[in-house]
Structures are given as C-alpha cells and as structure tokens.
Amino acid sequence: QSLENTVLTGIAQGRCALFFQPQLDIRDKRLIGAEGLLRWRHEDGSYSLPADFITDAEQNGVMVPLGNWVLEASCKVLASWRQRGITLPLAVNISAKQLQETNLLPHLKLLMERYQVRPSQLMLEITETARIDELDKSLSLLRQLRELGVLVALDDFGMGYASLSFLNRLRTLPVDLLKIDRSFIESLPEDPVMLRIVSAIARVLELPVIAEGIENQAQLDFLLSQDICWGQGYLFAEPLPQTEFEQRFLSNLPVNA
Numbered sequence: 001q002s003l004e005n006t007v008l009t010g011i012a013q014g015r016c017a018l019f020f021q022p023q024l025d026i027r028d029k030r031l032i033g034a035e036g037l038l039r040w041r042h043e044d045g046s047y048s049l050p051a052d053f054i055t056d057a058e059q060n061g062v063m064v065p066l067g068n069w070v071l072e073a074s075c076k077v078l079a080s081w082r083q084r085g086i087t088l089p090l091a092v093n094i095s096a097k098q099l100q101e102t103n104l105l106p107h108l109k110l111l112m113e114r115y116q117v118r119p120s121q122l123m124l125e126i127t128e129t130a131r132i133d134e135l136d137k138s139l140s141l142l143r144q145l146r147e148l149g150v151l152v153a154l155d156d157f158g159m160g161y162a163s164l165s166f167l168n169r170l171r172t173l174p175v176d177l178l179k180i181d182r183s184f185i186e187s188l189p190e191d192p193v194m195l196r197i198v199s200a201i202a203r204v205l206e207l208p209v210i211a212e213g214i215e216n217q218a219q220l221d222f223l224l225s226q227d228i229c230w231g232q233g234y235l236f237a238e239p240l241p242q243t244e245f246e247q248r249f250l251s252n253l254p255v256n257a
C-alpha cells in the first residue's frame with residue numbers, strides 16, 4: 001500500500017489525533033494558549049510523532065489533506081472550548097506545502113464559519129523550513145490570512161535566518177510572534193549568547209517572543225532575567241492528549257461569557 005493510501009485511509013479511520021502543549025506566562029504560570037501537535041495512532045494504541053511522517057507526507061502529496069484534518073480538528077476543539085466559555089488561543093503548525101496550496105484561505109474561512117471560530121483564536125505557525133523565497137511567494141497569502149484576523153507566528157526562529165538581508169526582509173513579513181527555537185534555550189544558562197542575540201533581534205523588530213523547549217528551572221530563571229515572559233516546554237507539560245490537557249489546564253480556568 002502506498003503512503004498516500006495509508007494516510008488517506010488513516011484519516012478516514014480516525015488514526016489522526018491532536019495533542020496539546022500549554023503555553024504559559026512564565027512569570028506567574030498563567031495559561032495563555034496551547035499548541036496543537038499532530039499524532040498518528042497505531043492499532044495497538046501507541047502513537048507516532050510527526051517527525052517520522054510529516055516529511056514523508058510532504059514528499060508524497062498528502063500534507064494538504066493531513067493539514068486540513070489538523071485545521072478542522074483545531075476548529076472543532078476551539079468550538080467545544082467556546083461552548084464552555086473558554087476562549088483560549090490555539091496555535092497550529094502549517095507546512096510550506098499548505099501555504100503553496102491556493103485553497104488554504106477559502107478552506108480556512110469555511111471552517112471558521114462552520115465552527116464559529118473567532119479568527120483571533122487561531123494562530124498559524126509557519127516554519128523556516130519554508131525557505132525565504134518560498135515565504136516571499138506566500139507573502140500575499142500571509143497578508144490575506146492576517147486580514148482575516150488570524151495570527152501568524154514564525155516557528156523555530158533563529159535557525160535559518162542568518163543573513164542581515166533576511167532580517168531586513170523580516171521587517172515586512174506579516175508576522176505577529178516569533179517562537180525562539182529550542183536549541184537556544186537548550187544551551188541555557190551556560191551559553192546565553194545566541195539567546196541574547198535572538199531576543200535582541202526580536203526587540204529591535206518590536207515582535208513578541210515565546211521561548212520553546214523550556215526543560216528546567218535554570219533555563220526559566222535566565223529567560224525571566226531577559227524579560228522574556230512567554231514559554232512552553234516539558235518543565236510545564238509535554239504535549240498531552242485532549243482530555244488530559246483539559247483536566248490539567250482548563251478545569252479551573254476563569255470562564256468568559
């Protein structure tokens with residue numbers, strides 16, 4: 001069976017699942033959002049991580065249906081939270097393949113209408129694996145998405161954007177938030193130079209940041225000393241199945257009307 005068939009029948013059979021990792025204000029541990037992360041459920045109940053199959057999916061032309069499943073699942077979750085009076089923003093990862101596909105904008109509009117999702121509750125994480133020229137091609141789409149009111153984050157920030165000419169270009173990218181790549185958090189507190197550089201860039205660009213991959217208190221303390229106030233990582237929680245995420249993080253949340 002081809003990978004294409006495996007993925008398409010898998011989607012139909014409910015093999016896809018969305019896990020949730022909390023995003024917190026690291027000063028007071030208040031919940032500020034969640035990142036949805038795709039998992040593939042095997043028959044024995046174990047899960048595969050997307051690192052094992054996203055690249056395959058991209059190369060075999062099934063990233064778009066897979067990504068569409070993620071978008072619809074995310075909208076459904078936002079709708080169910082909304083019914084409970086919870087208006088937490090949810091971040092979803094978007095593959096470059098989805099940005100290249102012209103259908104993304106109308107499809108997203110349709111889903112947001114169907115599930116009554118407020119655009120500002122959805123944050124699209126685009127990554128540097130989308131190369132700069134590809135990002136340039138996606139520029140008008142990104143603008144249109146933001147005009148819809150959807151937020152855009154640049155994932156893995158700092159990993160591929162080395163050149164000053166790119167940084168100059170970043171000033172015009174329609175982006176709301178930079179996610180500092182976890183490699184810069186990993187080396188804390190012993191080697192803070194790269195983190196300092198990356199956060200200085202964000203400050204000059206006047207873009208807010210979220211630190212990824214916070215695993216221990218020493219890293220957290222250093223980030224706080226740098227006035228970084230948003231983060232996610234195993235120190236707080238790993239990506240969790242929906243029920244577990246809701247039990248641990250949503251059950252004592254203030255409810256909005």
Ligand code: G
Nearest residue numbers: 036037038049050051054070093094095239
């Ligand atoms: O939990 P983690 O192993 O989930 O994710 C591994 C990689 O897969 C990360 O780079 C993450 O951005 C990516 N990823 C996770 N879920 C999705 C998804 O729904 N769509 C895309 N395109 N990438 C995803």
Ligand code: G
Nearest residue numbers: 093155156212213214215232233234235239
């Ligand atoms: O590329 P992206 O930022 O979407 O990747 C998210 C990935 O990072 C997921 O695979 C998630 O499981 C992983 N992740 C989240 N928190 C941590 C952490 O504290 N440490 C490590 N090593 N990985 C993390």
Ligand code: MN
Nearest residue numbers: 035093125155
């Ligand atoms: Mn991400």
Ligand code: NA
Nearest residue numbers: 155156181212
């Ligand atoms: Na990342």
